[in-house]
Structure formats: structure tokens, C-alpha cells
Amino acid sequence: MVPRIAIVIGLAAFLAGLSVATFAELKMFLPAILKGAVVTVQISVLSWLVFMAMSLIAGVARARSTGPVLWLAVGYIEIFRGTSLLVILFWLFFVMPEFGLTMSPVLAGVLGIGLNFGAYGAEIARGAIGAVPRGQTEATIALNISPWNRMTRIVLPQAIAIMIPGMVNLTIELIKATALVSAVTLVDITYASVQQNQLHFRTVEIFAITLMLYYCFAQFVRFGGDALEERFSRHLSKRV
Amino acid sequence: MDWRWDFTFDVVLPKMWEAAGVTVWATVASFVLALIGGLILMLLKTHRSPWISRPATEFIEFIRATPLLVQIFFLFFLLPDFGITLPPLTTGILAIGIYNSALCAEVYRAGFQAVPKGQWEACIALNLSTYRTFRDVIIPQSLPPIVPALGNYLVAIFKETPLLSFVAVAEIMQISKLIGAEYYRFTEAVTIAGIFFLVMSLIAAFLIRLVENYVKRSILH
Numbered sequence: 001m002v003p004r005i006a007i008v009i010g011l012a013a014f015l016a017g018l019s020v021a022t023f024a025e026l027k028m029f030l031p032a033i034l035k036g037a038v039v040t041v042q043i044s045v046l047s048w049l050v051f052m053a054m055s056l057i058a059g060v061a062r063a064r065s066t067g068p069v070l071w072l073a074v075g076y077i078e079i080f081r082g083t084s085l086l087v088i089l090f091w092l093f094f095v096m097p098e099f100g101l102t103m104s105p106v107l108a109g110v111l112g113i114g115l116n117f118g119a120y121g122a123e124i125a126r127g128a129i130g131a132v133p134r135g136q137t138e139a140t141i142a143l144n145i146s147p148w149n150r151m152t153r154i155v156l157p158q159a160i161a162i163m164i165p166g167m168v169n170l171t172i173e174l175i176k177a178t179a180l181v182s183a184v185t186l187v188d189i190t191y192a193s194v195q196q197n198q199l200h201f202r203t204v205e206i207f208a209i210t211l212m213l214y215y216c217f218a219q220f221v222r223f224g225g226d227a228l229e230e231r232f233s234r235h236l237s238k239r240v
Numbered sequence: 241m242d243w244r245w246d247f248t249f250d251v252v253l254p255k256m257w258e259a260a261g262v263t264v265w266a267t268v269a270s271f272v273l274a275l276i277g278g279l280i281l282m283l284l285k286t287h288r289s290p291w292i293s294r295p296a297t298e299f300i301e302f303i304r305a306t307p308l309l310v311q312i313f314f315l316f317f318l319l320p321d322f323g324i325t326l327p328p329l330t331t332g333i334l335a336i337g338i339y340n341s342a343l344c345a346e347v348y349r350a351g352f353q354a355v356p357k358g359q360w361e362a363c364i365a366l367n368l369s370t371y372r373t374f375r376d377v378i379i380p381q382s383l384p385p386i387v388p389a390l391g392n393y394l395v396a397i398f399k400e401t402p403l404l405s406f407v408a409v410a411e412i413m414q415i416s417k418l419i420g421a422e423y424y425r426f427t428e429a430v431t432i433a434g435i436f437f438l439v440m441s442l443i444a445a446f447l448i449r450l451v452e453n454y455v456k457r458s459i460l461h
Contacts, residue, residue: 082441086402087434094426179307207314218305
């Protein structure tokens with residue numbers, strides 16, 4: 001982890017150096033790219049919330065329910081894992097109005113990304129819930145703890161510690177997937193840099209900055225994920 | 241809602257049928273590229289000299305941490321600067337192939353590391369040649385964990401090909417965008433594109449499970 005942080009700092013220093021060296025040109029396109037970065041962060045945070053909610057709900061339903069609820073969860077997971085994210089975004093934005101549901105670009109982007117990644121996250125949540133030792137559930141039944149408390153107080157806290165690494169990976173994938181929201185007319189980093197590239201023809205600089213911004217986002221998420229994993233698993237016995 | 245079947249059958253499906261070929265070709269070509277590239281990256285990453293393994297590791301990490309779409313744009317705009325003008329489809333296949341070779345490298349590495357060290361030592365003790373070591377001992381044991389993971393990447397690549405519509409490759413998504421722009425009817429084309437991806441992914445997942453079972457049965461027994 002430490003060398004990666006060093007790389008992030010190095011990249012930031014490089015960006016600062018670049019901005020001093022070619023200030024005149026950078027002044028033209030950097031503000032637009034940074035404005036796009038704000039959109040990317042907004043979409044990432046909002047769709048992360050949808051993603052987390054959906055993966056926990058669908059994951060628990062997939063692991064513990066029966067009958068119609070289970071079919072609903074399986075249907076949701078299979079449909080959203082089986083289709084391409086770009087197609088889903090297009091469908092939400094251009095086809096949903098036909099069904100009388102017009103969405104703002106932000107809502108379509110957040111829902112599309114959140115639901116798509118929620119389906120992947122649900123499989124991770126299901127695996128993690130399945131990995132909690134069976135004795136824990138049996139003990140709560142023996143102690144007559146209600147099903148709701150059994151899930152929220154006993155099983156999920158242990159499952160969350162197990163699912164964190166997978167969820168961190170998916171969060172990084174989610175940040176990368178926000179590059180697609182330009183399909184629903186949002187100007188994020190990617191689209192801003194394409195626009196600026198068409199204006200200024202500075203391909204290498206513009207895309208180097210864009211790639212580095214995404215790289216830095218990913219490294220920060222990974223760093224935060226490591227800290228979170230440490231925090232959530234410190235009360236658990238060490239798994240070998 | 242108004243869904244027109246005649247429009248679907250007369251206009252959308254014939255165009256989609258051609259575009260499906262482009263999508264499948266892009267998927268297969270990128271997958272083959274990723275398989276080969278992943279092997280090379282894995283060999284570089286596990287190289288003895290840190291001067292080779294460190295840069296390879298960081299390269300893989302960088303590729304994995306940045307969006308494929310930006311990489312596609314980067315290659316698409318950058319290559320002409322170096323005097324290399326490739327058709328958009330080739331550039332796209334190259335980008336998807338490189339991106340996924342970084343992911344496949346990790347799969348290969350995990351597979352080879354799953355082979356117990358004693359197997360290598362036994363091969364040395366038995367004085368097997370490098371070729372026979374790999375062919376008869378190492379590869380058969382490392383394939384079962386690798387095959388399902390690679391199958392997942394095949395499906396993932398398939399679902400990444402719509403990104404090529406951003407650089408105007410005439411694959412399914414681009415065609416449905418064009419149909420939408422031409423007739424101002426997005427419903428049929430985009431819905432059919434979605435169903436196409438869903439059905440093909442489910443079929444591919446089923447085929448991969450068959451291959452997986454075949455590999456398990458034929459190699460381990």
C-alpha cells in the first residue's frame with residue numbers, strides 16, 4: 001500500500017509541475033476537466049449508495065428468503081448482470097419516457113450504475129452471508145432471537161467484514177463505470193476531456209491527466225477500504 | 241407505450257443482425273488478444289528481476305484502476321499522432337484486449353500459484369524437461385481454477401463491446417443509436433439490444449459451465 005500512496009503523491013506533484021510548466025495551455029482545459037471531475041464524484045457517491053442498498057437487500061433476499069421474494073431477487077440479479085451497463089443507461093434514459101417515466105440525466109445515470117453494480121454486489125453479499133458459520137445462526141435460534149435481530153445484530157456484522165474486499169473492488173469498478181454517463185448527456189471527466197481534446201488537440205496531456213485522476217480515485221478508495229477492513233474485522237477472531 | 245412490430249421486423253432486426261456479427265467478432269478477437277497478452281504480462285510480473293516485475297505490476301495496477309472507455313479514447317486519439325491509423329474497430333479491439341490482458345494476467349498467476357510447490361520439485365527430481373513439466377504436470381493442474389475465471393472475462397468482454405459505439409464502431413449499440421437518431425424511435429432498437437445481450441450472456445454462461453465440467457472431468461480423471 002505504501003508505494004501506491006507514494007505514486008499518488010508523485011502523480012499529484014507531476015500534475016502540479018505540469019501546470020507550472022505549460023500553464024498557458026493548461027489554464028484552458030484544466031478547469032473544464034475539473035468541472036467534469038466534480039460530476040464524476042457526484043455520480044460515484046450517489047450510485048454507490050444505490051449499489052450498497054441494492055446489494056445488501058438483494059444479497060440477503062438471495063441468501064435467506066424463499067418463494068416469490070427469492071425469484072424476484074434472482075430475476076433482478078440475472079437481468080442486471082446479464083445486460084451491458086451502457087444498454088441499461090440508454091434504456092433508462094431513452095426508452096423509459098415511452099413508458100411514461102421521464103428521468104433527469106443524473107437520475108438515469110445513478111439508477112443505471114447503482115442497479116447494475118447492485119446485482120454484482122448481491123452475489124458478493126450472498127457469498128459473505130453464506131460464509132458466516134452456521135453455528136451462529138443456530139445459536140440465535142436456540143437463544144430465541146427474532147429473525148430481524150438475527151440478521152442485523154449477528155449475521156450481517158460478521159458478513160460485512162467478509163464482503164469488504166469484494167465491495168472495495170466493485171467500488172473501484174463503479175468509479176470506472178461512471179465514465180459511461182456521457183451516454184445520458186452528462187459531462188463527466190471522460191466527456192469533458194474528449195471535448196477539450198477536440199478543441200485543443202493536446203491528446204497526451206489531457207488524457208494523461210484524466211487517467212491519473214481516475215487512478216488517484218481508485219487508490220484512495222483502496223486505501224479507505226483497507227482501513228475499513230481493519231476496523232470491521234478487529235473484533236473478529238483471526239481467520240487463517 | 242407504443243411498440244411497433246412492423247418497424248421492429250422490417251428495420252431494426254435486419255440491421256441488428258449485421259451488427260451482431262461485428263459485436264461477436266470484436267468479442268472473440270479481444271478475448272484471444274487478452275489470453276495472449278495476459279500470459280505475457282503474467283510472465284513479466286513473475287520475472288526474477290525486480291526491474292522487470294515491478295514495472296509490469298504497476299502497469300497492471302494502472303490499467304485496472306482506469307476506465308476502459310478512457311483507454312479506448314486515448315488509443316483512438318493517440319495512435320494517429322504516432323502515424324498509426326487503424327480502423328476504429330481494430331483500435332477498439334486493441335484497447336479491450338490490453339485492458340483484459342491485465343485482468344487475465346492475475347487469473348493465470350492465481351492458477352499457477354495454486355499448483356503446490358512440491359509438484360515443481362518432483363518434476364525436477366524426476367528430471368522431466370521443461371516442456372513435459374508444463375504439459376503433463378503444471379498446466380493440467382492449473383487449468384481447473386483458470387477456466388471458469390477466463391469464462392467470466394469472456395462474458396465481461398462481450399458486455400464491454402458496446403463501449404466501442406463511442407468511437408463509431410458499427411456494433412449493436414451504435415446501430416441502435418443510429419436507428420434511434422434516424423427514425424427518432426429508441427424503444428425497439430435499444431430494447432432489442434438489451435435482450436440480445438441478456439440472451440447471449442445467459443447462453444455463454446451455460447456454455448462456459450459445460451466447458452468447465454468437461455475440463456474438470458477430462459483432466460482430473
